[in-house]
Amino acid sequence: MVPRIVESTTPRVRTQRRSRGLTQAQLAKAVGVSRQTIVSLERGDYAPSVYLALRIGAELGTSVEELFGGTDQQTATRTGGAS
Numbered sequence: 001m002v003p004r005i006v007e008s009t010t011p012r013v014r015t016q017r018r019s020r021g022l023t024q025a026q027l028a029k030a031v032g033v034s035r036q037t038i039v040s041l042e043r044g045d046y047a048p049s050v051y052l053a054l055r056i057g058a059e060l061g062t063s064v065e066e067l068f069g070g071t072d073q074q075t076a077t078r079t080g081g082a083s
Contacts, residue, residue: 012067014042016060031055 017027017038024038031052040046041056048056048068057064 013056013060016062016067017042020060022060027056027059030059 017024022030024042025035028035028038032055033052037046041048050064053064053068057067060067
């Protein structure tokens with residue numbers, strides 16, 4: 001089994017897509033990839049390129065950081081902030 005690459009972002013991408021009323025197929029078409037790519041992304045089996053992440057963020061009306069950034073705990077650790 002392939003380890004989950006972006007497991008913490010899975011609910012964020014799916015939630016944003018659903019809140020926009022988009023199917024996986026519609027999002028895929030809008031950003032120029034296959035539906036299977038969106039499925040893999042939402043399952044955490046695929047980490048998108050920067051370019052694809054930017055297109056997905058634009059289509060979903062949110063930032064790449066919001067969709068694919070680490071958790072608050074990870075961000076605080078990286079920046080030296082308190083948790």
